[in-house]
Amino acid sequence: MNAHDSEKVIGTLLSEGYQQVPTPAEAELVFYNTCSIRDKAEQKVFHRLDTFKKENKGKTFAVLGCVAQQEGEKIFEKAPHVSMVCGSASYNQLPQMLVQLESGNKRVTGLSLETDLTFETPLTRRDNPYRAYLTIIEGCDKSCAYCVVPFTRGPERSRTSQSVTKEARELAQMGYSEIQLLGQTVNSYVDPSPAGWDFATLLDQVGRIPGIRRVRFMTSHPRDFTQAIVDKIDANPALCNHVHLPVQSGSSQILAAMRRSYTRDEYLHRISLIRAAKRHITITTDIIVGFPGETEADLAATLGLLDEVQYDAIFGFKYSKRPNTAALKLGDHIPEEEKIRRLTIVQERQREIQARNNLAYVGTQQECMVEGFNKATGQWIGRTSQNKTLNFLYTGASEADLTGRYAQVRVTRSGPNSLAGEFTSHA
Ligand code: 5AD
Ligand code: SF4
Secondary structure (H helix, E strand, C coil), X not given: CHHHHHHHHHHHHHHCCCCCCCCHHHCCEEEEEECCCCCCHHHHHHHHHHHHHHHCCCXXXXXXXXXXHHHCCHHHHXXXXXXXXXXXXXXXXXXXXXXXXXXXXCCEEECCCCCCCCCCCCCCCCCCCCEEEEECEECCCCCCCCCCHHHHHCCCEECCHHHHHHHHHHXXXXXXXXXXXXXXCHHHCECCCCCCCEHHHHHHHHHCCCCXXXXXXXXXXXXXXXXXXXXXXXXXXXXCCEEECCCEXXXXXXXXXXXXXXXXXXXXXXXXXXXXXXXXXXXXXXXEECCCCCCHHHHHHHHHHHHHHCCCEEEEEECCCCCCCHHHHCCCCCCHHHHHHHHHHHHHHHHXXXXXXXXCCCCCEEEEEEEEEECCCCEEEEEECCCCEEEEECCCCCCCCCCCCEEEEEEEEECCCCEEEEEEEEC
């Protein structure tokens, strides 16, 4: 989401006549986009701003994103060389804010979360010419006890289905073959137009656009994950057979303390819907260890869940305290070394699961979207529909650039984090 925000901001700046340069040193105006989801984001941002100041005297600085939203005007006090502070809900105000900035105003802010406008822009300048991110819903109305997002990105607002499908068709015409639908809780999408599409319908319709070969979506909330989504994936091969479904913990006690609004069993029910699909859909998740009050038994429940679900990948995090969040008031915070120990145990267990599961792909044929070439290994880097990295040798005309094309690859080896194979044909 954060990277795509930068793409939107860059597109807006370019349309206002600015030029992008490769390094801050070459710029007159430095935009610093920030994320505050975990860790000591604020400290890192102030430290980096300090370094910028020393190395880039006389430039104009703007701070964007979640740290901007969270720290607000305090940024001007702590870092007086910053002239603009703008949260992601205010990026549609950027053109006006730039005028103020250029006329010498040293304290320009865009910090309102009251906006009912989703930041839609046809101006987005996308980094990748084949895979396009497309935001369908902004903000979050859930209130997970550890999470800063509802405070930094504001309430949920969905784009109309017409605006999403129009942009998706334009992307297809521009040559993008893969679209990744984005939202903090992407499947909580509610079409505000009279068409009234649900998320499953929108997903399917985007996958029906001529030229679109792959559609992905991130991030789903288990509470809003429906049978209809699985049915659409089953029926429409353009929808990638991969679901990222963050569980956060395998313990119902911790899930309740986290205010995730589902129990372990309710989560496992959603998993059973995915497992009952006709296509083999891979499942990945996010795990937080060391949430306040997490016991050895809670950790064991998370490890048991990993065994039960057999995830294809997990993103594991140590709980970190975030400003404004409800979890700050909870007692029994877990020491850092203990969080590290728990995370290591979780990651080791998952590594074994992945190594075993990936072995089952050896000997199969997979279609890949080619993402690039690794000079160090002499292999092409592909991604399967199931979101597995598949590195492969191509012995055809070696100078041909396969990037952005599709290839059939026979898998010959596997490891815990990737597959390796040999090119068989163009796809
Ligand atoms: N501490 C640790 N991890 C967090 N995440 C969100 N907030 C926190 C926090 N305070 C993780 C969750 C979420 C992912 C994007 O980041 O696992 O799904
Ligand atoms: Fe944060 Fe929970 Fe919303 Fe996800 S669903 S963005 S974890 S508050």
